[in-house]
Amino acid sequence: MMQPTLLQSVDLSARKALPAALTLLLMLFALTPTNLPGLSPVMPMFPLMSVYFWSIYRPELLSYGAVFSLGLLEDLLTATPIGSTALVFLVTQWVVLRQQKFFNAKPFVVTWFAFVFVAAGAALIRWIAVGLVEDSGFTPAGPLFASYLITIALYPLVGWLLAKTQAKLMGHL
């Protein structure tokens, strides 16, 4: 086999970093002011969708370390208790990896259905973690539930976009 040129290897590592990079992009996207009335308090958990998606389809390209760092970054950026989102991302990925056999070659609808449960677990863990750490206690369940519903409703759209990106840029990896 021919040795890859420098450009090729840079290109390859850039493609391999895409899952983490796209999760980061979704995180920043969630932070951009939308100017849509009423959306901010129930902002969906975009990075969670990305972590879930890549854990199913490309687990080898999104390590525990990467997921941990992304969660940490989210905690620092959104001023939530540091470590809480990292914990949620790690557990999400762990659950998906444990069920790799279940997810194997399943249609998208099935992964969406599974996401309904995974996202519920993720929201619950974060609610408990944040509530225990913060002095102000547990946040009301109303906005959290609304945010959860929007998250599972938007998953097909985000998952479709990520799937397209994967097919286009990472098909041969």
Add this chain to the structure above:
Amino acid sequence: MRGPSGQISRLGTLKSLLQRFAFLSLIGVTFALMLIGKADTVLVERARSAVTDAVTPILRVMSEPASMIAQVIGNVRELASIREQNAELREANDRLLQWQSLAQRLENENKSLRSLLALVPEPGAEFVSARVVGDVGGAFAQSVIITVGHSSGVDKGQVVMTGEGLVGRVTQAGNASSRVLLITDINSRIPVLVGDAGNRAILAGDNSARPKLLYLNQSAAAPGDKVVTSGDAEAFPPGIPIGQVAEVEDGNVAVELFVARDKLQYVRVADYGLGGILTEQPAQQP
């Protein structure tokens, strides 16, 4: 016989062991971090400021299209209702002219009364304008990221507002970016005065769009009552408009805010020189 395939399976076992170890130790680290975050807030805050400073230029670029779309939509809407708006504005203008003359009269009266009392005027505030480039929503925290920091004189504890009213206060100031804790955040507690009678209460955020009034006699509030800062605890100067009582319902008094979060593009950061409860100066020794 076992040759290569045995090696591969042994390698596989080693890899999964390593992964499990990585997972467990990282979970341990998250718990440790949560404890550290509770104990040592200064260190975590520094990390937050550094990260926010680093990301703000990216957010600045990313927020550009959204604000442009909002502007275009706003323009189209205005064009559609330009006639009605014109009529409304004429009417408002007439009304405001009457108020202006009244205000001038009152100002003169006020001035003469002040000189009569030899009242020392309160020091004015210094203002810095900033653009909102980040909107931290979701169910757990409500804050915005603005484009000014220490380099523009912005510091923790300063008051953030728009022309409509109070937005929140600075809880974390980096070099060229700051975080503003919104009134709606669950950690926000603001001493306020309610209605014409000026009943004292605490406005407490709960991460929803409408914060609640605490420690208020329910009969003392009716829908439509204005809510302004009271200036108690020296965190805010008195009299900044916040919102009005939206509904009074079994023990809950919800406040509709004057500042619309979805229209928040520019804010003013005011330095009133208040000590407040957020500054890190050590308590004075007697």
